[in-house]
Structures are given as C-alpha cells and as structure tokens.
Amino acid sequence: MSDTLAVVTAEPLDADTFEAFVLTSADGAVVTFRGVVRNHDHGEAVSALEYEAHPEAEGFLAACCAEVSNASGLRVAAGHRTGSLQIGDVALVASVAAPHRAEAFAACEQLVELIKQRVPIWKRQHLADGVTEWVGL
Template sequence: MGEPVAGAVRIARVSETEIRLDRHVEAVDDPRMGAETSFVGRVRDHDPDAAGTVTALEYTSHPDAEATLHAIAERAASAHGAIVAVSHRIGRLAVGEAAVVIAVAAPHRAEAFAACREVIEDIKRELPVWKRQIEADGTTGWKGLGG
C-alpha cells in the first residue's frame, strides 16, 4: 500500500471559471487516506453588513493570490499529512454560486477536519481577494482581506 502521504497540494487555483466540488474530491482521492472532508462557500442572498437583499458578489484578486493560496494549502497539508485541493473564484458570482471549494483527504477524520478548517480560516485572513457586494437596490460595498 505504500507510505502515507506527507502532505500534498493537488489543486490551488484562483480562477474566473466555475469551481466544482466533484473535481476537488477526485483530486484528493487516495487509497492511503481514511478520511475526506470538504467545504463549499457559496454566495448568499444576505449579509449582516447589507441593508437589503444581496444579488451578487464581484471578486477581484491581487496577482499573487494563487501563490498565496498554494502556500496556505501547503501549510495545512504538511501540518496534517493531508492532501488538499482548493480553489477560489473571482469575477461576478450570482447567489448560490460557489466562491470557495476545498477538499481534503487525510489519514484520519481529525486531521482532515483540522486541515480543512485551517485552509478556510487562513483564506479569510491572508488571501489577497476582495469582494464587492451588490444589493438589489444597486447599493454596493467593498469587503477586504480578513472580511
């Protein structure tokens, strides 16, 4: 069966194209791993900072965003002996569309959950991606790093 994977990143992408959970789950599939976890962050129709209904989000990123995302994934993969696949979408996203997709495979569930949580929390804190929230009445507002 071979030795456990010490930590690997199979996908770390910032893209304007649709991101799909099934492709991320396939990327981390490994018979040496006993647990898989995933996270999908979707655009919702409300936000505590919005006065009205949210209709879309527009994401933009720094040119170094993909390298930063890879570093975030690599850190979690190495710390937990996990395999990580993660993508963040940029561009205009409608309510319901996936903005972030993460899949993690690890030897055991504790490591899989921990790695997945670390990736999303580090994305929120460190990834140079900003979003403009668009409300039904045309009101817009920017949210930045750590928002």
C-alpha cells in the first residue's frame, strides 16, 4: 500500500477522506490544513475564484507528497480543487499523520509549501468590482 495520496479534482474535497488515508493505529497526531477561499486579497474584495490545472498537475502533487513522505517516513495526502469555487469553499487539503504532533505539523507545513511552489495550478480571482485577475502567473 502506498504511503501517499494525491488528487486534483473539480469535485469538493472531503478532509475526512485524506485524514482516514494517513491515520494508522501507530499515530497520535493528525494535522490537516484546509486552504479556504476568502472574501479578500491584498485589500480587494473577492467574490469567487477559479482554479485551472496543468494536465500533469496531479503528478506534480503526487511528487510533492512522495518527497515529504520519503523525507519524514510518514503517510501524506493532499488534494487540490479546480474549477469555480465560492467564498468558504475548500481549495486545498493537506494531511499528515505521525506518532507525535511536532513531526506531523512540520511535515504538513513542508507539504503545503511544496505544493504552492511546484504544482502548476493557477488561480483567477473574481473581484467584487467585476475585475478578474490571475494570481501567481
């Protein structure tokens, strides 16, 4: 059985699915990050987001999960949404389980940073004034 799970999908993300994947009876800590669509960015009101992914984005996500798992020896899972999202929707889930909390927190933070740096998924913000802008291009 693999120690990683990576999913890029237009479907809503269920954090419980990712937590169930990483958790074993040897673990005393599960750390899960949920990236949630907020109603503002850099002082501008945001009404919605769209995410577009490179066709190989899931492979990049899997590589990030594998890197963290290999370095830490922990089970790692992550999922990223694509398509149109509304305020409050979950755009990213990253989950790690470990025997102790410190290593779970550290691995989860490393995973989120790698995802933001390496996975080719682009965000288009819809601002409340009707303007749209691409972020991170």
